[in-house]
Amino acid sequence: xxxxxDVAARAGVxxxxxxxxxxxxxxxxxxxxxxxRAAAEALGYVPSAGAVGLATGRTQNIGVVMxxxxxxxxxxxxxxxxxxxxxxxxxxxxYDAKPGTTGRARIFGDFLARKRFDGLIAVGLDPADHExxxxxxxxxxxxxxxxxxxxxxxxxxxxxxxxxxxxxxLITLGHTDIAFLGGGDRGGTQWAHVDQQRLAxxxxxxxxxxxxxxxxxxxxxxxLPGGYAVAADLLGDTxxxxxxxxxxxxxxxxxxxxxxxxxxxxxxxxxxxVGIDDHEFAEMFSLTTxxxxxREQGAAAVELLLAEIADPARPRTRELMHARMIVRTxxxxxxx
Amino acid sequence: xxxxxDVAARAGVxxxxxxxxxxxxxxxxxxxxxxxRAAAEALGYVPSAGAVGLATGRTQNIGVVMxxxxxxxxxxxxxxxxxxxxxxxxxxxxYDAKPGTTGRARIFGDFLARKRFDGLIAVGLDPADHExxxxxxxxxxxxxxxxxxxxxxxxxxxxxxxxxxxxxxLITLGHTDIAFLGGGDRGGTQWAHVDQQRLAxxxxxxxxxxxxxxxxxxxxxxxLPGGYAVAADLLGDTxxxxxxxxxxxxxxxxxxxxxxxxxxxxxxxxxxxVGIDDHEFAEMFSLTTxxxxxREQGAAAVELLLAEIADPARPRTRELMHARMIVRTxxxxxxx
Numbered sequence: 001x002x003x004x005x006d007v008a009a010r011a012g013v014x015x016x017x018x019x020x021x022x023x024x025x026x027x028x029x030x031x032x033x034x035x036x037r038a039a040a041e042a043l044g045y046v047p048s049a050g051a052v053g054l055a056t057g058r059t060q061n062i063g064v065v066m067x068x069x070x071x072x073x074x075x076x077x078x079x080x081x082x083x084x085x086x087x088x089x090x091x092x093x094x095y096d097a098k099p100g101t102t103g104r105a106r107i108f109g110d111f112l113a114r115k116r117f118d119g120l121i122a123v124g125l126d127p128a129d130h131e132x133x134x135x136x137x138x139x140x141x142x143x144x145x146x147x148x149x150x151x152x153x154x155x156x157x158x159x160x161x162x163x164x165x166x167x168x169x170l171i172t173l174g175h176t177d178i179a180f181l182g183g184g185d186r187g188g189t190q191w192a193h194v195d196q197q198r199l200a201x202x203x204x205x206x207x208x209x210x211x212x213x214x215x216x217x218x219x220x221x222x223x224l225p226g227g228y229a230v231a232a233d234l235l236g237d238t239x240x241x242x243x244x245x246x247x248x249x250x251x252x253x254x255x256x257x258x259x260x261x262x263x264x265x266x267x268x269x270x271x272x273x274v275g276i277d278d279h280e281f282a283e284m285f286s287l288t289t290x291x292x293x294x295r296e297q298g299a300a301a302v303e304l305l306l307a308e309i310a311d312p313a314r315p316r317t318r319e320l321m322h323a324r325m326i327v328r329t330x331x332x333x334x335x336x
Numbered sequence: 337x338x339x340x341x342d343v344a345a346r347a348g349v350x351x352x353x354x355x356x357x358x359x360x361x362x363x364x365x366x367x368x369x370x371x372x373r374a375a376a377e378a379l380g381y382v383p384s385a386g387a388v389g390l391a392t393g394r395t396q397n398i399g400v401v402m403x404x405x406x407x408x409x410x411x412x413x414x415x416x417x418x419x420x421x422x423x424x425x426x427x428x429x430x431y432d433a434k435p436g437t438t439g440r441a442r443i444f445g446d447f448l449a450r451k452r453f454d455g456l457i458a459v460g461l462d463p464a465d466h467e468x469x470x471x472x473x474x475x476x477x478x479x480x481x482x483x484x485x486x487x488x489x490x491x492x493x494x495x496x497x498x499x500x501x502x503x504x505x506l507i508t509l510g511h512t513d514i515a516f517l518g519g520g521d522r523g524g525t526q527w528a529h530v531d532q533q534r535l536a537x538x539x540x541x542x543x544x545x546x547x548x549x550x551x552x553x554x555x556x557x558x559x560l561p562g563g564y565a566v567a568a569d570l571l572g573d574t575x576x577x578x579x580x581x582x583x584x585x586x587x588x589x590x591x592x593x594x595x596x597x598x599x600x601x602x603x604x605x606x607x608x609x610v611g612i613d614d615h616e617f618a619e620m621f622s623l624t625t626x627x628x629x630x631r632e633q634g635a636a637a638v639e640l641l642l643a644e645i646a647d648p649a650r651p652r653t654r655e656l657m658h659a660r661m662i663v664r665t666x667x668x669x670x671x672x
Binding site (some may be wrong): 061069070072075076078079082083086087089090092094095096105106107110111112116223224228243255258261274280281284287 | 425
C-alpha cells in the first residue's frame with residue numbers, strides 16, 4: 001500500500017507539503033494541491049485523518065456548540081457556518097448542548113476537552129460560569145454567535161436596538177398599551193441573554209416615552225406553539241388585552257397572530273404585532289419585523305475564527321449587525 | 337508533559353487500553369475507564385484526537401450527510417442521532433449536502449473521501465447514481481434514514497402505507513374529490529423518493545376506491561410557505577376546489593390550512609386536510625395526520641450503524657416503522 005512518502009516523491013514535494021495538500025487545508029498553492037492529489041490518486045493513496053492531524057498539528061475541523069438545532073435561528077446559523085467551512089475545505093463537528101441535560105454536562109466535561117477541532121463556534125450558548133471555565137481551559141480560539149462577556153469574539157445582531165425600534169414603531173403609531181411577549185425563566189432552563197437584551201430594549205423605549213405604567217412582560221417558551229399558547233390566554237380576556245405586542249422573536253409573534261385570528265381579533269385593526277428576525281414564515285403572516293440574517297452571522301463567525309486560528313494574538317472583537325426594519329401589515333394605528 | 341505511557345503505568349493498564357478508555361469508545365469496562373481517567377486527570381494528560389485514532393484504528397466519529405438542516409424532519413432526525421451518539425461517547429461530523437450545489441459535489445468528491453468517520457448516516461439524501469458510486473467507494477458502513485436501494489440498511493416510516501391510510505381516511509368520510517398536494521420536480525432539485533412513495537400510496541388508494549378520475553397532484557416546494565402559496569392558488573378558484581386534500585407532509589398541510597383560513601374557507605366543514613408527520617405545529621392547527629417520530633429513526637439508525645461497524649459482515653436490514661393515525665379536527669365528512 002502506498003504511503004505519504006510515495007505520494008510526496010511522485011509529486012516532487014516534501015512529505016509535510018503532501019500531507020497538507022491532501023488534508024484540504026488551503027495552506028498550499030492550488031497547483032501543488034492538484035499535483036499531489038493526482039499522485040495520490042495514481043497510487044491509490046487515501047490519507048488517514050489521524051495521520052494528517054499529527055503531521056500538520058491541525059485537525060482541519062471546526063467544532064460548533066449550540067443548544068438547539070431545530071429552531072430557525074440556530075438552523076440558519078448552522079447553514080451559514082457549514083457553507084463557509086465548505087469553501088475552506090474544513091469539517092464541522094456538531095455538539096448539541098441542550099440546557100439542563102446530562103448530555104450537555106458530558107459535552108462540556110468530555111467531548112470538548114478532546115479538542116478535536118482547531119477552533120470552536122458557540123451559538124447562543126449562554127454558558128454557566130463553570131461551563132465558561134471549561135471552555136476557557138480548552139485553550140482553542142472561540143467565537144460566539146450571540147452572547148455576553150468579553151472572553152471571546154462575538155458576532156450578533158444589535159438586539160437592544162432592534163427591540164427599541166420595534167417598540168418605538170408601535171409608540172409612533174399611537175399605541176400606549178404595549179406588552180412584551182415571550183422569553184423568560186421557564187421549565188428550569190435559564191433566561192437566554194439575547195431575550196433579556198430584547199426585553200431591556202423594550203423597557204427602555206417604554207420608559208423614555210413615559211409609558212412605564214404599561215410595561216409588562218408575559219413569559220413564554222421561545223417557539224411558535226409557545227407564543228400561541230400564551231397569546232391565546234392573554235388575548236382571550238378582553239379587559240387585559242393590549243393594543244400592541246412586541247414579540248421576543250418572529251416565532252412567538254406568529255404564534256400570537258395565529259391565536260388572534262382564531263379568537264376573531266383582527267390584526268392589525270384591533271391588535272398590532274411586531275417581531276424580530278424576519279423568519280421564513282414572516283412574509284406569509286404579513287409580519288412587521290426587524291430583520292436579522294443568521295446565515296451571515298454564521299459566515300462572519302467562521303471568518304473571524306479562522307483569523308484567530310491563524311493569529312491567536314489577534315484582539316477579540318465584537319461585530320454587531322444592524323437589524324433592518326421591514327414594515328408589513330401586522331402593525332397599524334390603534335384608532336383604525 | 338505526561339504521555340499516554342505515563343497514564344497507562346499509573347492506571348496499571350496497557351497503553352492500548354488507556355488509549356481506548358480515554359477515547360470514550362466504550363470498548364473497555366466502566367471500572368477501567370474511571371481508573372484511566374483519574375490517572376489522566378492527576379497527570380494533566382489530554383489525548384490528541386489524531387493519536388487516539390492511530391492507536392485504535394477508529395475515529396470515534398460518525399458522519400451525517402443530509403440535504404437540509406433547517407427543515408423539521410431533518411432537524412429532528414439530527415437531534416435523535418446526536419443524543420444517541422452522545423450516550424456512546426461518539427462525535428458527529430455534519431455534511432450539509434444541498435441538492436444541486438457545488439458544495440454537494442465537493443462533499444461527495446472530497447470530504448467524504450477523507451473518511452474521518454467510522455460510519456455514515458445518510459438522511460433523505462436521494463443520491464444520484466454517481467454519488468451512490470462515491471458512497472460505495474468509501475468502504476465504510478452506511479445506514480440511510482429514508483431512502484431507496486438495497487446497498488445500505490434503511491430506517492424509515494412506511495410512507496406508502498401512511499399515504500394510503502391518509503387517503504382512505506378521507507374516502508371513508510365520504511370525500512371523492514381528493515387532491516394530493518406537494519412535492520414534485522421543482523427548481524431543478526429532484527423529486528424526493530419519500531414524496532414519490534407518498535404520492536404512489538395516494539394514487540393506489542384512489543384507484544382501489546374507483547376514484548381514479550379525481551386523481552390529481554399539485555406540485556409544491558415541500559415547505560410551509562410552499563404549501564401556502566400553492567393552496568392559495570388552488571383554493572382561490574371555486575370551480576376547481578377539491579373537498580379533501582392529502583398533503584405530502586404536515587408543513588404543506590399547515591400551509592394549506594393557513595391559506596384556507598385567509599380565503600374564508602372553513603376547515604373542516606368546507607375542506608378537509610390530512611397530513612403526514614405530526615409536526616410540532618400539528619396540534620396548534622388541529623391537524624389530522626399520520627405520525628412519524630424522526631428522533632426515533634435517528635436513534636435507530638445510530639444503533640444499526642454501530643452494529644454494522646462492529647460486524648461489517650452483518651446483513652443489511654430495512655426497518656420500516658408504522659405511522660400511527662392521529663385524528664384531530666381538520667377532517668370531517670364533506671356533507672357537514
